[in-house]
Amino acid sequence: MVQGNADGSDYKERLIASVKKEVKQLMEEAVTKKYVHEESSSVTSLCGAVEACLSQGLRRRALGLFKTSSTTALLHKIAKSCPEAEHISKLVQEIEASDPSKRSSSSSDSFQRPPMLKKSSSNSMSTGTNAAASTSSASASISVSASTSSMSLASMKYLWIRLALYEKRLTKIIEYLVSNASSFYDRDSLVADPDYGSILSSLLVGPCALEFTRAKTADHYWTDPHADELVQRHRISSCRRSSSTCSRPAIINFKRSLNTSSDEAGTGSFKSIASASVAKDYVESLHQNAKATLLYGKNNVLVLPKDVAEPMPGYLSLHQHIQTLTIKWTPNQLMNGYTEAEEAEDIDKDAFWAYALNINVDEIVYVHCHQSRGEDSGGTVILVGQDGVQRPPIHFPEGGHMQQFLSCLETGLLPHGQLDPPLWSQRGIGKMFLWPRSMRRRILPSVMESVDETPIDYVFRIVSKSRHEEFAATHSILDFVRSTPRRAQLSSCSTTGSSDCSNKSLSIDQFPLESPLLLQQQQQQQQLLQAQSTSIEMVCSTMRRQIISRAFYGWLAYCRHLSTVRTHLSGLVHGRITPEMKADEEGLTKERWQLLNVNGVLDNATEFYRLVYFGGVQPELRQEVWPYLLGHYAFGSTTEDRKKQDETCKHYYETTMSEWLAVDAIVQQREKEKTARAVAKLSSGSNSGNERTVRAADLEAGGELENEVFEDISDISDPGDLEFDEQQQQQQQAECAVSGNHLTVKPIPRAMKTSTDSGHVDEGESFNELDEPDEEDNKPKQQQDEKNPESENQVPEYRKLEEQINQEPSCSASTASSYETVGPGDVHQRPTSDTRSVLSPEYLSADDLQLPDDEEAVRPPPPAAAAVIITKASVDITNWERSPKAAEGDQMSPLEEQAGESGGAGVNMDALQQPKSACASPASSNGGVYSSELLEQFGLNLHRIEKDVQRCDRNYWYFANENLDKLRNVISTYVWEHLDVGYMQGMCDLVAPLLVIFDDESLSYSCFCKLMERMIENFPSGGAMDMHFANMRSLIQILDSEMYDLMDSNGDYTHFYFCYRWFLLDFKRELVYDDVFATWEVIWAAKHIASGHFVLFLALALLETYRDIILSNSMDFTDVIKFFNEMAERHNAQSVLQLARSLVLQLQMIIENK
């Protein structure tokens, strides 16, 4: 029994020791980190220790619970008689009710997903104090954004203890338990113990006095806020400025410096920067941020500003910057950001901004504290500055907040300053400055003494250590140099620099600008220096001179650099400034278009461009106007001219399209065959498990078309598998041949239909005409086919082999000759195709090797190609109506029948030929002669185009249907014509808007070609992108030095990669379709009116639109990329355009004034 007792007290000792340890840990964290995060691990471990104490010796029977040692049940039990417990119990139940899966009755289980807890606790905390709305909303949004993460696994642990701690009611509850221990605890339990029980409750007094934060901490720095939240925060901060986003400080700086004298401009712009940044900082102060540490924050602190009758509640915060300590107070009205009726209150808000306090602690000498005698009745702090002026009194609500504020202030002053007399370090203070009894223990129980005297007013002096040191004078110079805001220097530099930087005399004028400051400083120093020795004086003056000269030369170099950059940038804009539009003008409206476009002839190009540049084009006119903008139609052309031009274009387009369609057919066929093989291989692999031999067969059959992956296995062993393949393919052939027979002619109407949408060619007639020569053409081929009925692979390149492999099996010879019939006389008509068909010896030899005798057997059936084309076509009903006729004709032709029997050779011919003849053009039948290199290259391109077209703007109404095929046609035609360039990702995005506007393939194609003349340089093959980046750099340097500093300080030149997509696609992905149209036409017009590099200014405008957000969050490369990717399609295009135009104008003015 004695032993048991000893063990018991030993255990209790350990329990209480662990609580002590955790409390100490937590308090230390509170002091060193200046805040304690709710999810800090020390909170959890403290709760754990408390839980252990409370569950020791708990009389479960009394609670009606036998198995669990739930302290939560205990809480609910005592809720009836203890008001604090009742409150917490309610909260716990709320949380559990909102998420039934989280049963906190098993309180020691660990739970995930904290959002419920976080949300409700934040609500409950703010209900009591009626927190400033933005504080709670900001923290709520943070907790929401963070909730997806798993960072607070443990926060459901010890739920009720945790809540009680946050709510500062834990002590009371434990006190209650201790005083009623007999009904809940065994006699020898810790809580029932007369000593330990009270120790436990008193230990927890300290933690209960702490304010816990849910704010973002350094540890969670990477849980970046979403772009939305950044914009929202920015709105809150920028509600001060009623003007639009265009009023960038740096730009104002410029404008003013151009018109006013440099002195005024300098100071003026600096002020505007400063006030803007102050506004920003206020919102920043809600969060721990990179620039300043938040030492203290308290809402509903009353301050009585000047000219106001009643004290106003507001948010008081204490911030530590690198050099300084700042006290800020913001009226609640300003903390709400954009609330209801924001516009109406605009004026009021300005007034509130005047009330806001922003006090630099360096300027404060005395802190007066007033406290009334009542227990815990809050207090008033009055700050008195060096000049003896009192700042508005700050009334703290009750609850020891004044004391907390003072202690935070003292911590913040360290290590360079302190409160005199110190708050805590001396015991005697307790006598002079009285804290309410509860507070004494809460803050630092071990240090404070309990002395019961009536509280009185007290005065602290803020002492800066450096002031008392011997070499104060030197120090003050250092301080001066250090504390002179760099921005002030910069802005004064840039103003003079911008107004006239080549003027050297002005640069000397500039010099005295700084001297009044210096003089003032010197006067101050005079007094200090009197006691100093002369040697120090000399040292000081030398240093001063050095510093000033260094600053001057630095400034000079900076100006020179700027002038170089400016010269460089002058190439970006036109020298001549086009007068801006009058306010009543509305761009290119219908009426104006009719005025300009007299009798269908548009002559006044300048006026036309000017209207578009400043006002855009009315949507209905775009189809008519865009060809002019893109340079497709010439100015002064008559309606007839244009009609003719259109026809020529259409003809050309159709011709080209028929060419690549032929190749497409072959490519599709090859594709099919490859797929079939791969599938066969996989299935046979799974069937027989003899994968290797099949692969070997593939290797042989596929030749270089197959990939190298197969090369590792090279032994050919089992011919049986080859046969298997063969069988399969023959089967497929048969199937395809049947279907192919009926489908062969369909490509004709389809090609016509897609390409002649608006042309109204008599399709039926042309169809009949076309069919006949086709048949004639096929006759010689037919003869060949009869000779070689087994020949299926009429791949055109075989023709080239003819000369070399005449002695080869007859199939190649025959196929080759059959191809010659296609267009013997026309091969030389098109130089491009001619060069393509030039034989390359190496190539031939390679092909030669790839032609084993059994290859035909492995080749898949050609008709597939024709079928595939049809599925792709934008077939309409008329097409289908016609097709039976066509099929009929086919079947009547013995030649076609024969082709069907021979495995679709003729069908393949059709696929090659008919699109050409469909165009009824002499130039079209330039021969189906393609090198396999060409085939492969184009095939690869087609494949890519297909993939990207499928993915392009599927959600936009226009592309919801077969219009995607038009897109594919336009791009394929372009790529066919520019095979050296090939398809590059992004082309789809450039064609799509054109197609939406024109809804005509050939016109879109022609305009796209015009567009690509400029855009092609942006793609990886061109060098324009790097040039854009370099220009962006220079532009930012000139127009927004603050932004430039940020980018430069991050030291990552790749920064501008976030502009990559902007430039590549002319902002197509950044904006919604309607805005893309509006933006593009301005870009095109700008080339003739203001700048050939308007995209740069657009990019800059986008950047400037969000400059405050970027700057205030000091975003780095990745942040910026993420931000803009998230903001895609959510920009306000019109304001960005407007800003871009004004940026162009600014640069023009700068260059003109030079």
Next chain:
Amino acid sequence: MSGRKKSLLKVIILGDSSVGKTSLMNQYVNKRFSNQYKATIGADFCTKEVVVNDRVVTMQIWDTAGQERFQSLGVAFYRGADCCVLVYDVTAPNSFKNLDSWRDEFLIQASPRDPEHFPFVVLGNKVDLDNRQVSTRRAQQWCQSKNDIPYYETSAKEGINVEMAFQVIAKNALELEAEAEVINDFPDQITLGSQNNRPGNPDNCQC
């Protein structure tokens, strides 16, 4: 003390166009599949917090453009990567074939400290489709030949294996980092010391 460790893992997803890089990333980060993704231009990234070895780390997953033409952009994005995810489409043999060049290109451009042991993970995506053309065995063989790269077959559409694969990605990336930390430990301490000295500096240089 855990605050001193780097808690950001940079993961790069590479592979041919339309193999499903964007879909994989979004499936993992947002648990969503959309068939509305467009071809990625430039690069984008998502972040996600994961718990690996009882440590919370933030994964920064970079999604890149698939066309090899745009590889030259890579340098900017590959730098400092902790893990590289190679994705191919099991229905497109060419995308599998190109894994080799993607891997090589990455190693050249990112130039990691230890190219031999740089963590890669190969994902064969779109296993939900019927017309599969690259067999598991072939993919595994390739992975084995490259220093035993972990291989998973995923479906961004159905969410098959995605979570697990990225968990492995995070784990492997963290292992690389753990090795790097051993090397970095010493300089870390130096900086800490110099920071402590700094407040004293003004006193010392008053000459």
